[in-house]
Amino acid sequence: MHRKSHLPEKICPVCQRLFSWRRKWACSWEAVRYCSERCRHARHHSSQHNGEQV
Helix, strand or coil, rough: CCCCCCCEEEECCCCEEEEECCHHHHHCCCHCCCHHHHHHHHHHHHHHHHHCCC
């Protein structure tokens, strides 16, 4: 059985959740910034809303 406690983790800048390394990101882990496609697409919407609420 594999233990997942040793996997590297990052915090998603959109949803502020912690996400772990995945095998599909093995070659590009340094470039991964978002936990999901949903957050990657929402990055523009969150920055626009933050600027309008001033």
